[in-house]
Amino acid sequence: MSATTELRSLRSGRRPAAKQQNKAAFFFLLPWFLGLFVITLGPMIASLYLSFTDYNLLQPPEFAGLDNYSRILDDARLHQSLQVTFVYVLVSVPLQLALALALAVLLDRGIRGLAVYRSVFYLPSLLGSSVAIAVLWRTVFGTEGLFNEVLGLVGIGGRGWISEPETALSTLIVLNVWTFGAPMVIFLAGLRQIPASYEEAAAVDGAGRWRRFWSVTMPLLTPIIFFNLVLQIIHAFQAFTQAFVVSGGKGGPADSTLFYSLYLYQRGFGNFDMGYASALAWLLLLLVGTFTAVNFWAAKYWVFYDD
Incomplete structure (x- = not known):
């Protein structure tokens, strides 16, 4: 048998x-x-179709063209929900990442019981979006809640932190900052990947602890910061449970906790205006996509890759 025949038999x-x-x-x-x-x-395809229809969940959808999208321009409550959501994202995400990074740097120093601390700090990320924690948060920051009792011990008068428009959103921002566990674990993993020789070389050159952190650790950690930033912005735009439970599903007081996702829910399942709610869902997708694209565009100016 020739070599060609054997090759053909092997291939077959x-x-x-x-x-x-x-x-x-x-x-x-x-x-x-x-x-x-x-x-x-x-x-997704169904919601895109419904966004061009008048649909109330009870009757067949009727094609309405761009009416749902034109309503967005004149919807005052939608504009309020956008303002509340932007404030929530732009304030809570940087604070959350700053706290997560600070604790990750502290844990990276090799303290005893690292696994225990890491698990305890990660726990809020698992529970923060649950109904139980939202109910607990509403109780803690209520007029007769634990927070006011602590303030009373030092002679400071309490207030209804949840029931007043000036402070209601702040309590939800604190709740989101409290769920720092997931980005903290990612920061800690990133810190463990930075070669110790870099900081040792900087120390030999006379750089102090803060100088080594800002000039060596932070540049090498920027890819991890960028990763956490994108994830947490997307997560913050989707916040729903906290505002729904704390405000009783209304976004109050005075629409101060009316998150975009909560208003979308109200229009779709409260008013049975599913066509308009579908248009709002696609607007949310556009907003999140825009923020993500801007982050990727800006990353080339501040994210450092060692290659």
Whole structure:
């Protein structure tokens, strides 16, 4: 048998095995494809269609063109929800990341019981978006809550932190800052990847602790900061449970906690205006996409990669 014939026989024997492997791979990927088309792409396409219709969940949708999108320009409560959401994102995310980074730097010094501290600090990230914590937050910052009792011990008069428009949003910002565990763990992993030789070389050159942190650690940590920044901005735009529970689903007082996602819920499932709610959902997607694109564009000016 010639070498060419043997090569052909080997190839023909491999083809059935390769086909079997492809079938097995497709079989294991099938649940993911079903989730992609049934749970993600399907509802997205349906909501895009409904955004051009007048649909109240009880009757068949009727095509309305761009009416839902034109209503966005004159919706005063929508504009209020955008203002509340922007303040929430622009204030809570930087504070949360700053606290997470500070604690990550502290834990990176090799203190005893690191695993215990890491687990305890990560716990708020698991519980922060739950209904139970939102109910607890409403109790703590209520007129007769624990926070006012602590202030009373030092002679400071309390107030209804949840029930007053001037402070209601601040309590939700504090709640989001409190859920610093997830970015903290990511920061800690990033700090562990920075070679110690860099800081040792800077120390030999006479750089102090703060100088080493700002000139060596921070530049090498900027990819991790960028990653956490993008994730937390997206997460903050989607905030819903906290405002819904604290305000009783109304976004009060005086719409001071009316998050965008909460207003979207009110229009879709409170007023049965699902067509307009679908348009609001696509506007939210546009807003989040714009913020993400701006972050990626600005990253080239401040994110440092060692290559």
